[in-house]
Amino acid sequence: MSGALFPRGRAVVGDGAVxxxxxxDAGRQRELVEACRGWARGPVPMRHTTLPGGGVMSVRTVCLGWHWQPYRYTRTAGDVNGARVAPFPTWLAELGRAAVDEAYGEGAGARYAPDTALVNFYEGAARMGMHQDKDERSGAPVVSLSIGDTCVFRFGNTRTRTRPFTDVELASGDLFVFGGPSRLAFHAVPKVYPGTADPACGMRAGRLNITLRETGLAGE
Structure with missing residues (x-):
């Protein structure tokens, strides 16, 4: 794979990555923005995550269903305020199944059962370094929804944080799904382009990224 930006047509970026x-559409984006504003207020508020080495992530995050902190899931946010996170809504799971159908074909999402969402807000110079989504016990796909400013999404390989990787521009309303052989691919957001969002999406500035996952965890 090359580092060139993909055009705005539908693209298979890797085996299982679409x-x-x-x-x-703009209406659904506005609905998601309003929902995110509510989730950001709590019961566990949106926060900058502190990493084990003491570093602080530049994006702000709020979780649904399960609370993610490096590098595990819990029902309560011991690293924030100790409260139980907001529940994962049924309608968001339905949206996730529709997304998997769209990416892989009708019926592919029938058994997809996401039970957590990480909502990341990028503003200013916020970015995300190369990492894998590997704290889940399930190998089900990750569904990523973008709203607001356009970003560069760097999608790599499963072996190393370095090349080969492909840079994809994700604009407001875009869907990106990665599963199968690409489920543990390294990925990053090295750049966001301020002021590129269509105001019709419901945001004046910044970028929201909603990622749906199956944790593979059960019970409390």
Missing amino acids: HVPGWL
Whole structure:
């Protein structure tokens, strides 16, 4: 794979990794923005995550269903305020199943059962370094929804944080799904382009990224 930016057409970026531009219409984007504003207020508020080495992530995050902190899931946010996170809504799981159908074909999402969402807010110079989503016990796909400013999404390989990788522009309303052989691919957001969002999405500035996952965990 090369580092060139993909055009705005639907693209298979890797084996099991699919980019669908403009999947969310403006109305659905506004609905998600309003929902995110509510989730950001709590019961566990949106926060900058502190890493084990003492570093602080530049994005702000709020979780649904299960609380993620490096590098595990819990029902309560011991690193924030000790409260139980907001529940994962049924309608968001339905949206996730529709996303998997869109990426992989009708019926592919029938058994997809996401039970957590990480909502990341990028503002200013916020970015995300190369990492794997590997704290889940399930190998089900990750569904990523973008709203607001356009970003560069760097999608790599499963072996190393370095090349080969592909840079994809994710704009407001875009869907990106990665599963199968690409489920543990390293990925990053090295750049966000301020002021590129369509105001019709419901945001004046910044970028929201909602990722749906199956934790593979059970009970409390």
